[in-house]
Amino acid sequence: MKYIDEFRDGDLARQIGARIAAEAHPDRSYSFMEFCGGHTHAISRYGVLELLPPNVRMIHGPGCPVCVLPIGRIDLAIRLALERGAIVCTYGDTMRVPASDSLSLIKAKARGGDIRMVYSAADAMAIARANPQREVVFFAIGFETTTPPTALAIRDAAREGLANFSVLCCHVLTPSAITHILESPEVRQLGTVPIDGFIGPAHVSIVIGSAPYDHFAEEYRKPVVIAGFEPLDVMQAILMLVRQVNESRAHVENEFTRAVTPEGNLKAQALVSEVFELRPSFEWRGLGEVPYSALKIRETFAAFDAERRFDLNYTPVADNKACECGAILRGVKKPTDCKIFGTVCTPENPVGSCMVSSEGACAAHYTYGRFRDIPIVATTATVIEEAAP
Amino acid sequence: MRTDIEQPASGEAPAPRPVKKNYIRPLDIKHGRIDMSHGAGGKAAAQLIEELFLAAFDNPFLRQGDDGAVLALPAFDPAQGRLVMATDGHVISPLFFPGGDIGCLSVHGTVNDVAMCGAKPLYLSASFIIEEGFPLIDLQRIVKSMAAASREAGVPVVTGDTKVVEQGKGDGVFISTTGVGVLPPGVQISGRNARPGDVVLLSGSIGDHGVAVLSKRESLAFETTIESDTAALHTLVAAMLAAAPGAVRVLRDPTRGGLATTLNEVARQSGVGMLLQEAAIPVKPQVDAACELLGLDPLYVANEGKLIAVVAPEFADAVLAAMRAHPLGCDAARIGEVTADPHHFVQMATRFGGRRVVDWLSGEQLPRIC
Numbered sequence: 166m167k168y169i170d171e172f173r174d175g176d177l178a179r180q181i182g183a184r185i186a187a188e189a190h191p192d193r194s195y196s197f198m199e200f201c202g203g204h205t206h207a208i209s210r211y212g213v214l215e216l217l218p219p220n221v222r223m224i225h226g227p228g229c230p231v232c233v234l235p236i237g238r239i240d241l242a243i244r245l246a247l248e249r250g251a252i253v254c255t256y257g258d259t260m261r262v263p264a265s266d267s268l269s270l271i272k273a274k275a276r277g278g279d280i281r282m283v284y285s286a287a288d289a290m291a292i293a294r295a296n297p298q299r300e301v302v303f304f305a306i307g308f309e310t311t312t313p314p315t316a317l318a319i320r321d322a323a324r325e326g327l328a329n330f331s332v333l334c335c336h337v338l339t340p341s342a343i344t345h346i347l348e349s350p351e352v353r354q355l356g357t358v359p360i361d362g363f364i365g366p367a368h369v370s371i372v373i374g375s376a377p378y379d380h381f382a383e384e385y386r387k388p389v390v391i392a393g394f395e396p397l398d399v400m401q402a403i404l405m406l407v408r409q410v411n412e413s414r415a416h417v418e419n420e421f422t423r424a425v426t427p428e429g430n431l432k433a434q435a436l437v438s439e440v441f442e443l444r445p446s447f448e449w450r451g452l453g454e455v456p457y458s459a460l461k462i463r464e465t466f467a468a469f470d471a472e473r474r475f476d477l478n479y480t481p482v483a484d485n486k487a488c489e490c491g492a493i494l495r496g497v498k499k500p501t502d503c504k505i506f507g508t509v510c511t512p513e514n515p516v517g518s519c520m521v522s523s524e525g526a527c528a529a530h531y532t533y534g535r536f537r538d539i540p541i542v543a544t545t546a547t548v549i550e551e552a553a554p
Numbered sequence: 555m556r557t558d559i560e561q562p563a564s565g566e567a568p569a570p571r572p573v574k575k576n577y578i579r580p581l582d583i584k585h586g587r588i589d590m591s592h593g594a595g596g597k598a599a600a601q602l603i604e605e606l607f608l609a610a611f612d613n614p615f616l617r618q619g620d621d622g623a624v625l626a627l628p629a630f631d632p633a634q635g636r637l638v639m640a641t642d643g644h645v646i647s648p649l650f651f652p653g654g655d656i657g658c659l660s661v662h663g664t665v666n667d668v669a670m671c672g673a674k675p676l677y678l679s680a681s682f683i684i685e686e687g688f689p690l691i692d693l694q695r696i697v698k699s700m701a702a703a704s705r706e707a708g709v710p711v712v713t714g715d716t717k718v719v720e721q722g723k724g725d726g727v728f729i730s731t732t733g734v735g736v737l738p739p740g741v742q743i744s745g746r747n748a749r750p751g752d753v754v755l756l757s758g759s760i761g762d763h764g765v766a767v768l769s770k771r772e773s774l775a776f777e778t779t780i781e782s783d784t785a786a787l788h789t790l791v792a793a794m795l796a797a798a799p800g801a802v803r804v805l806r807d808p809t810r811g812g813l814a815t816t817l818n819e820v821a822r823q824s825g826v827g828m829l830l831q832e833a834a835i836p837v838k839p840q841v842d843a844a845c846e847l848l849g850l851d852p853l854y855v856a857n858e859g860k861l862i863a864v865v866a867p868e869f870a871d872a873v874l875a876a877m878r879a880h881p882l883g884c885d886a887a888r889i890g891e892v893t894a895d896p897h898h899f900v901q902m903a904t905r906f907g908g909r910r911v912v913d914w915l916s917g918e919q920l921p922r923i924c
Contacts, residue, residue, distance in 0.1 A: 210910060211906040531913075532911060534910065534911065
């Protein structure tokens with residue numbers, strides 16, 4: 166595939182790997198957090214870790230939209246479908262996120278909820294047009310990448326008077342989440358999580374630009390390298406981070422120059438601020454309440470805000486006690502540190518949100534990397550024999 | 555067929571012309587639709603069977619008109635003779651897709667299941683669950699495609715059933731087929747037979763069927779030149795078995811769940827691991843591009859005309875050559891080998907230079923793909 170294969174070239178990868186190994190000082194370790202789930206997925210799927218020297222460690226960050234969605238938010242969507250009879254439309258990954266009462270959207274669908282998987286907010290609008298007698302709610306999740314399309318849908322719905330369409334807005338913001346991690350006691354005071362730098366988001370940065378990261382680099386003295394989602398992008402970004410650390414620099418650098426500019430997509434930003442405003446606080450799974458970290462629909466578009474329209478009240482719900490998603494999302498623990506990883510919690514039966522999406526740290530490690538650790542299911546052969554007639 | 559109306563009924567009417575009675579208005583295939591009476595077992599049902607199903611599938615077994623078909627089995631050594639039977643339900647949406655339809659798919663699916671046991675498929679049964687209101691013209695198109703596929707494969711549909719469900723309780727038509735075949739003496743093929751050191755062969759490019767079907771889904775609908783690979787694989791299997799008797803240990807067709815899931819099934823059944831070479835797995839550029847766009851992994855996308863074989867290493871080249879000499883295996887490739895691994899991991903050396911697990915399909919990547 167042209168313009169794609171170039172960024173997955175194995176020979177080049179080995180060359181960059183050799184450079185990283187040559188430039189990383191053997192007497193120190195380097196820990197970098199890739200904020201985005203897209204990077205986590207690329208690292209796991211292409212086997213990037215195998216090409217890194219042992220003293221360069223990657224910490225998987227919280228940038229997976231479904232992973233940070235708290236149980237209470239999914240509960241709201243399920244209630245809309247089951248109790249209020251609305252057609253709830255959402256992106257595929259959201260369907261399997263565990264909610265209260267052992268439910269998820271996909272299980273609520275099996276119980277009779279009209280829940281539909283869509284590829285875009287525009288698809289949800291089409292469903293609303295085709296079902297004028299039904300309430301249609303778009304369960305909108307995601308970072309700055311998916312926010313502009315939702316904003317556009319709300320604005321268009323207002324213009325065309327699509328009265329049965331509304332949005333349950335759960336859009337969250339990247340920079341505030343990174344600040345929250347850097348402010349967390351583990352990182353700031355205890356020093357238990359050494360983060361030497363960040364791989365900055367790819368698609369998010371196309372929208373918001375590279376400027377919003379200047380603050381971390383300056384304030385927290387952490388280098389940030391914005392990188393594309395292809396494996397070579399990631400490798401190159403790691404090399405750039407190693408160099409910054411070696412030179413004791415903490416700058417925002419842009420590896421993803423083919424798409425990211427300092428100011429970002431101004432049109433999209435204008436659209437987003439026309440439709441949305443900051444929430445004073447929003448609960449993230451794993452991170453808890455994070456101030457000014459999410460968006461809500463402005464008063465002008467209140468008619469399209471499912472929270473106002475259905476008078477929804479958010480109730481926080483605690484995660485499963487054994488689940489370590491919170492610590493994993495903050496980079497404090499690794500998936501394998503969790504007692505229920507791969508035993509109780511698997512991609513088929515996710516307990517925690519990190520196991521749901523292929524961008525989640527746990528699912529990525531389980532799906533692509535678990536051969537590196539221990540037997541997860543030691544006795545499948547005997548299971549088969551027992552099942553045989 | 556309509557010109558036959560005035561012809562007097564005759565008990566000895568030559569095939570494939572259906573037996574017609576006076577004063578029966580023929581089915582209006584062009585404008586007619588299935589209604590509940592077509593499933594009620596009365597005159598309308600009999601007419602549907604005669605004019606549509608029997609007309610297409612016509613063969614002596616079906617023409618017996620009994621509740622079941624009485625079949626002749628080829629003579630085989632009673633000590634070794636073994637029957638193979640397989641069944642498959644088809645609920646694909648949409649019913650018509652580039653390169654095929656639910657009709658030919660329902661023949662290929664079951665013929666292939668029988669063939670993957672190493673058997674020669676002999677007979678098929680077909681059961682139709684049709685939704686009230688389904689256009690007869692579409693039903694005829696499906697049945698004709700099914701008949702053509704069965705004729706091409708040399709495996710007749712010898713018995714069948716038709717049921718009708720109320721509108722909204724089906725989705726056009728569902729087809730279940732069952733196949734029977736015989737296993738030649740000495741053939742021992744099972745997912746339990748893979749051994750460390752064996753070679754994994756793949757008969758051609760992966761993901762064609764899934765991408766072709768997806769391109770016609772209402773919510774996606776994109777332009778592609780990719781056609782489904784739906785095909786009956788029993789002659790390819792016969793060629794492989796003949797090339798090196800006893801060398802083929804496992805045969806599977808990677809349908810739902812794709813290549814990744816199929817290899818995991820084999821690894822678990824045999825209690826082994828596998829190591830694949832990503833660079834050796836053939837994927838058409840169009841399939842690769844569609845998957846990239848939709849966020850799918852071709853390893854998990856369904857196929858309907860491909861097989862994997864686990865083969866004794868010393869005969870791998872001979873079997874591969876036999877595959878490549880067959881039209882359905884011309885792009886066959888050696889994609890990896892079986893390893894000793896107590897955890898039964900299917901691993902893959904990525905083109906990028908790393909290594910990763912190729913896991914079972916988790917959840918559902920694409921619903922109703924076959």
